[in-house]
Amino acid sequence: MKLCLSVAPGTIQEARAKLKQGSHPADLIEIRVDGIADLKLEKLLQRPRPKVIITNRRKEEGGKFRGTPKDQLAILSQAIALGAEYIDVELSYGPDVLRPLIDARGNTQIIVSYHNFDETPSGLDAVCQKILGTGADIIKLATMARDIGDNRRMLDIVKNVSKADKKIIGLCMGEHGQISRILQGVFGGFLTYGAEDEEACTAPGQLVLDDLRKIFAVAGYNRRTKIFGLVGNPVSQSKGIFLHNAIFQRSSVNAVYVNFLVNHLEGFLRTYRDLFAGLSITMPFKQAIIPLLDEIEGEVKNLDAVNTVIVRKGKLVGYNTDLPAIADLLQKRTALRHKEVVILGTGATAKTMAYATILNGARVTIVGRAEEKAHALALALGCESAPMSALASIQPDILMNGTPVGMSPDHKKSLVPKAFFRKEMIVFDAVYNPPMTPLLLEAEAAGCKIISGMEFFNHQAELQSNIFMKWSG
Secondary structure (H helix, E strand, O other): OEEEEEEOOOOHHHHHHHHHOOOOOOOEEEEEHHHOOOOOHHHHOOOOOOOEEEEOOEHHHOOOEOOOHHHHHHHHHHHHHOOOOEEEEEHHHOHHHHHHHHHOOOOOEEEEEEEEOOOOOOOHHHHHHHHHHOOOOEEEEEEEOOOOHHHHHHHHHHHHHHHOOOEEEEEEEOHHHHHHHHOHHHHOOOEEEEEOOHHHOOOOOOEEHHHHHHHOOHHHOOOOOEEEEEEEOOOOOOOHHHHHHHHHHHOOOOEEEEEEEOOOHHHHHHHHOOOEEEEEEOOOOOOOOHHHOOEEOOOHHHHOOOOEEEEEOOEEEEEOOHHHHHHHHHHOOOOOOOOEEEEEOOOHHHHHHHHHHHHOOOEEEEEEOOHHHHHHHHHHHOOEEEEHHHHHHOOOOEEEEOOOOOOOOOOOOOOOOHHHOOOOOEEEEOOOOOOOOHHHHHHHHOOOEEEOHHHHHHHHHHHHHHHHHHOOO
16 A cells, blocks of 8 residues: 555645655555645656655635636646656546546646545445546545544445456545545555655545554554454544554564444444454443453452453454553552552543552542442442542541542642642552643652553553464564
């Protein structure tokens, strides 16, 4: 699969500068000429230069061109005459525009595109056949993803067309569509587009070229690439893509880890079950996924929370790596037996923190803003509960925050008054964005030993990666 840098310069000087830089590690560069006010194709296409795609779109096609269809045709025809390696034209131009370009293409390859900025409609197979009927060299489909399932329909079309030895680019736009841009090579896509930086994206959901190269290493994908990923909502702030992909690359494993932005968990599993090899599970699905699994391992039955799923002999098997990670990090600092522990929160993370410490002999008190939930969780785990108003009267050895309080963008809050902290107390915060929350900053200033959310995340992800690596061969 090829990597294409997509740029939308405003002047011919800017366009030439981008072609001359020579530092872009891309196979070719798409120049969106519709925004170039002083367009001179002879100057733009003079050699030496990298291989280019010349694209000239009207406003309704996502571009800026304001001329007539005749003007548009003239620009694309000139690009062919001047030796552009590729031109991109819309299927909607119709045969009166497409036929003269295709007949005169010479050594230029013609990309015929279909865009839908509203949805990923049914009937895309018929659109492919219509594009093939034009005599196009490369089929391009670009549609808006409204749900993660839209990517699967698009990528299946890419796989089927590429298996028939036809060149195709099939991309879903928007945040829900980003996995289609990363996984093109797994399904046999001809190329994927990347931007110079986040501010220079030329399409909704487009990724940065360097991220495609360095984080995901997309150029090396093929149909044997194993797919792993994070299932949650939201997922954009997760650090998992950095850690897991780095491990795969360092170990020369043919695998990729992506973010799956999921609205409906059951529908996602039904649509993607035959595609992924393993998953990380985050909010809000750690409990919701359990009845959808075939098997669960270890203490998950008692914990009622899963953060890792592996496909093992065709079955979905659930694990929890948060539990051993919490115990490991605490036991590096102290023995847990008979220690007094306060857990802030009543959700899945707080429950895991409480269970990990109870299993290792600690005396635990659940403190929650919702007293009834705190009491119910404590009753289920066989420990104590207390209202938030009673926090100041408790003097624990270990304080653990299992709530999202302190997380970006609302990262200036803390549930704990400064006077609460005592020297040598261990303070553990599950929030990792920002790396140092107000809770941790105040605890550190008071002489406490701290365990950050980033340390927690990295350790549980390493344990998770061990499971992934075991099943990625």
